[in-house]
Amino acid sequence: NHTLTEIKNQPASWEQTLKIVPAQWRAIAKGLTLSPQTQFLFIGCGTSFYLAQSASRLFQAVTGYNASAVPASEVFLSDSSVLSRKAPTVAFAISRSGTTSEVLMAVNHLAQHHRTVDVIGVTCTEGSTLTKDTRNHIVLSHAAEKSVVMTQSFTNMLLALQWIAADLAMRPDLIEELERLPELAAQSLTGAEHFGKTYGRTSDASSFIFLGLGAYYGLAAEATLKLKEMTQVPCEYYTTLEFRHGPISIVRASTRVIILADEAHASYTASLVRDVRAVEGQVVCLTTQSNDTLKAERGVFALPDGLSDWSRAVLYMPALHFLAYEKATQLGFDPDAPRNLSQVVIL
Ligand code: F1P
Known part of the structure; x- marks a missing residue:
């Protein structure tokens, strides 16, 4: 019974996420230039879109940066209503599998039409197309699942994004709470x-x-x-x-x-x-x-x-x-x- 095992594995997998995310994030953060106008965009499909919604609100609440979430398809189907050409943008593209079509299409759309947008992949699948199509990514292989339904992958990717937000906001008090x-x-x-x-x-x-x-x-x-x-x-x-x-x-x-x-x-x-x-x-x-x-x-x-x-x-x-x-x-x-x-x- 994969689903039950994966639900019950959450305390252990969260611990592992908190161990590995700091180094992965610091390597990415070194190459990012943020300004007070920077906006963060979170994209995904299905569970990963709901994760994007929650993460964007948590992100903005603690960092003060403008943050929003859209289903990945809207990045290429409704481009002008999603992306501001005036504000620098960092996009988190979220996908457990790293192979969902719309997420990959959104990432490629950004690379072709919005070259200044920094895209960071968030996935549970090492070696997936998402990790190949993005220079920067957070990979939580230990939170991958055998079940079709996403349980621990959702909470682990959310926790990783919260850790990143707390780090960006320089809030050691919140990092302690997450730990x-x-x-x-x-x-x-x-x-x-x-x-x-x-x-x-x-x-x-x-x-x-x-x-x-x-x-x-x-x-x-x-x-x-x-x-x-x-x-x-x-x-x-x-x-x-x-x-x-x-x-x-x-x-x-x-x-x-x-x-x-x-x-x-x-x-x-x-x-x-x-x-x-x-x-x-x-x-x-x-x-x-x-x-x-x-x-x-x-x-x-x-x-x-x-x-x-x-x-x-x-x-x-x-x-x-x-x-x-x-x-x-x-x-x-x-x-x-x-x-x-x-x-x-x-x-
Ligand atoms: C996203 C997703 C899942 C859903 C279904 C199909 O996958 O929409 O949320 O449960 O099984 O895929 P991913 O992009 O996070 O791999």
Whole structure:
């Protein structure tokens, strides 16, 4: 069972990522010239696009550089709406396989039509086309997967990009927080699996909504994609408070709303929890142990305390991976063989 093994391997693979990324990044950083106008662009497809979304928000929040994310295809299909010819650009091209067509097409488009853009590949596959087509790349071979669905590759590539952001921002305090993640993930893994069993295997929910804001929006999107890939149950994601503006109309008693709750906005989250309950929806928050505002709302899965909202991001994912895995098991699907999917999509 590859998927389960890869979900459980995250504490160990995160540790390895934190060991190898500093040297890889420093070699790249030496050749980069950044100005206050530099903008960072994150591109990818599928899971790697959601990773790009989350990474761009984490990047801008801590470095102050303008950062954005687009699906890789838009770099060559909607070039002028994506790239500014006025601002110097550094692009991170993200792909586990390093062979997804749109990512390679975007990288080649940049090389031909935007020669001043510095492109940095981020992949789990040494020797892939992406590593051949980019002079600079971050390679996390230990986070590669046998499973079609991406689990540890997502969190490891995100963690690598967070480390890079913290380094660029000269924030040793955040680097220290990131270095605590493997141990915190190991300690909370049993709890994360229990979360998956409770809300995936034992619960009768037949549709799911994932909510997150800021950098957590990309995580909510990825949680949705995992569940969709492994189970095909109806599932959607929204940025947290937007859910009230229309989508809440789809909530029924069989709908499970899962909120990736940050510490900073607990009172807003608590009021949303009450709104969902008022329309008979089932709701659970993923938040920290000491979040008393949300604890009072019941239905809380407690993540370890002591980290900033910024550093905690990847810690939400194992519980959401287990949820998708356990729901697939409940419905009799093989999580290793998702319907209609293959490891790589080639155009
Ligand atoms: C991206 C991706 C996956 C998805 C599917 C096809 O792959 O879209 O997110 O699960 O299996 O490929 P990659 O570019 O990161 O290798």
